[in-house]
Amino acid sequence: MEFIPRSEEEMELRRGAWTAEEDLVLMNYIALHGEGRWSSLARRAGLRRTGKSCRLRWLNYLRPDVRRGNITPEEQLLILELHSRWGNRWSKIAQYLPGRTDNEIKNYWRTRVQKHAKHLHCDVHSKQFKDVLRHLWIPRLVERIQATSGDSPVVASAGAEAPTTCDGPMNAIPELAQVKMSPESSSTGGWSSVDSLGLDFSPPPVSNDFGAGMQGGDDSSGVGGVTGCWSECGYSDLGLPDFDQSIWEEELWSMEDIWLQQQ
DNA sequence: AAAACCAGCAACCGCGGTACC
DNA sequence: AGGTACCGCGGTTGCTGGTTT
Structure with a gap:
């Protein structure tokens, strides 16, 4: 009718x-x-x-296939990764997260990621914040994914062609489908697709004296020098974080994690 | 208990690209 | 080839529920 x-x-x-x-x-x-x-x-x-x-x-x-509910760590990882490649191409990113909409991903980015950038007094597009993502947030997510998938190394099945695969977000994109996460391969959990993706997930090249690094140590190590970021992002005084830590407890790293990264 | 504030999300808006006439 | 209508995308706004004061 x-x-x-x-x-x-x-x-x-x-x-x-x-x-x-x-x-x-x-x-x-x-x-x-x-x-x-x-x-x-x-x-x-x-x-x-x-x-x-x-x-x-x-x-x-x-739409019947719309997925609702919290963004999983795997999905978060994928969003961070894909955003680093494509920027604010939300619909393109959404293609690789079955059931998620561009609007949802955009909202996630604006409410969560940008919020943390703001608390760090960083621009979300700044090198400093990208370093934080690369060296702290992403390794933390990898660890979380490992923790929930058991102790054995996670080897995603390769060969996924369509973004709509149901095998999980990591398999939806060929480069990520080859990811092997092995606890012993690195302190970050062995995220090994980094070369093909142009990202360096290697451990942060911080000095043994984290406090000294926080003061803005030599960042001549090139990519991934995260040390300079701390002072620029408001971490220059480790003992007195200038933000509400409770914000960090749920989704991101905490000050404790930052210390652990240094061990 | 009420008001103020805040975060998250749904929906709208403007613009560029594309298909069709 | 030019004009128009439509679609899709990214940015922005505003509502709502939850939390804090």
Whole structure:
């Protein structure tokens, strides 16, 4: 049954949150006619919404394969990795996280990643913050993934071709599918796809005297010199972190982790 | 208990690219 | 070839629920 609007009132476009009724109308219409041609779809379905709005609602919320809930450490790792390659190409990144939408990934980046950059007094695009990601956050995520997958080295099955694979996010991208995580291979858990991805996940080249490094030691080691970052990002005084540590306990590294990195 | 504040997320907006006429 | 409509993307806004004061 197709609804053709007649009066001007009926034509008036709705905005804001979608109602359950509207969701149902949209889902039913797409079930019968398929998606696409959003402008005419909106009219024909009798929804007083723009085609854009319908498309967004469907893609970000109503689609049956949309995954909801917390971003897993694996997914976080993939997001960080892919963002380092492609920047804010959210839809492209989303292709490699089955069930996740570009909007969700974008929100994750803005609310979590940028928040931490802010607390470190870093620009999210700065070399300093990228070093923090590379040497602290990513190794920590790798460790977490290892911890949840047992003690044995994790060898992801290679050969995944389509981003929509169900074998897990790490298999969705060929380079990452070759990743072998071995506890003994490095202190970071042996993230070994780094060469092909242009990232260096090797342990941070900090000095034995972490405190000295925090003071802005020699960063001539080239890539990955994370030491300079600390002073620039507000870590110059280890004893007196200038942020609310509780923020870090859940998602990211803590000051304790930073010390452990140094051991 | 109420007000103020904050974080997270859903939805909107503007723009560029592309397909179609 | 030019114009128009539509689609998709990235940035931004604003609402809502939770937390703090």
